[in-house]
């Protein structure tokens with residue numbers, strides 16, 4: 001098991017690493033620029049390589065890139081779709097330079113009038129385009145949604161259909177976000193519900209494809225169809241529910257990334273909370289807080 005956060009890259013790659021160290025991360029997820037702006041500064045191959053070397057030296061691995069929130073590869077608007085696919089291709093190239101495992105992608109909304117079937121087709125097309133553009137690069141990691149605003153990927157079967165519809169199934173991996181799954185109606189807060197959810201993962205996209213878990217509690221109720229991340233054990237999934245998830249024998253080998261809200265000190269508290277609910281035999285060693293950060 002590896003534990004980490006989505007950490008900000010504001011101020012540059014060195015600051016990103018510093019943030020990960022302060023939070024005692026053993027894995028991390030990052031944006032490669034501002035998530036709500038199209039403009040971006042490219043990361044050079046040399047800077048990306050140096051970043052990866054530094055992370056490896058600190059035993060922070062694997063690391064993941066998360067695509068911008070602006071992207072909507074399922075949009076009914078062809079202009080936005082095109083722009084999203086263009087940016088996703090650049091993201092994949094940035095992830096390659098950073099030696100990241102993959103790019104975590106929200107599958108986008110088909111809008112009020114659209115159907116999920118249309119969305120599945122559009123995501124598959126986007127995957128084909130960017131994989132042709134950046135061959136042999138990092139994986140594209142499709143993230144499940146809460147279903148809010150007709151965002152594609154609320155059902156694991158939808159993720160399976162996308163895999164089957166692309167020409168590059170070997171490039172696709174999956175990220176399950178616990179808060180999104182809970183919002184979408186997967187009852188992973190109960191013992192039987194978690195078992196059923198895990199079985200459904202195995203039976204749809206398959207465990208080998210699961211690259212990481214986004215471990216978030218939920219501020220909004222079960223099956224709300226909404227997506228509001230909350231602090232570990234303090235939300236509607238709750239401490240007991242979160243404890244069962246992070247100790248589930250089919251999940252403990254995965255990197256766990258928290259995307260909980262708040263400040264640095266909230267993150268430090270969430271790291272303490274998650275460590276407390278993870279059984280000792282599964283818990284990774286706590287990286288020392290380096291002298292310069294003490």
Ligand SMILES: [Zn+2]
Pocket residue numbers: 066104105106143
């Ligand atoms: Zn996400």
Ligand SMILES: [Zn+2]
Pocket residue numbers: 143177214259
């Ligand atoms: Zn997530």
